[in-house]
Amino acid sequence: MNQAIESDLPEKLSKPxxxxxxxxxxxxxxxxxxxxxxxxxxxxxxxxxxxxxxxxALADKGLAFAE
Known part of the structure; x- marks a missing residue:
């Protein structure tokens, strides 16, 4: 059963x-x-x-990847 998970990832990301x-x-x-x-x-x-x-997307939220 596929449950919808709340996501804030960009919608424009490719399907893969x-x-x-x-x-x-x-x-x-x-x-x-x-x-x-x-x-x-x-x-x-x-x-x-x-x-x-x-x-x-991370920068827009004041976040960044780990160094």
Whole structure:
């Protein structure tokens, strides 16, 4: 049964990127702020464009990827 999870991730992310994040258990920007960009790039379906989109979304909330 597929339950809707409240997410504040950008809606413009590609379907493969959305699926990769969901499969890894990520649905909130706060979760991503604890990760390094390189960690996310290991997920199949995420690339540089997705990282740029997520970086901007994090910045809009006063957050950033871990160093």
């Amino acid at each position: 990127a959305q699926q990769a994040l969901a499969n890894a258990g990520y649905s909130r920007l706060e979760q991503l702020a604890a990760l390094k960009e390189a960690d996310l790039l290991q997920l199949h379906g995420l690339g540089p464009k997705t990282i740029r989109q997520l970086r901007q």
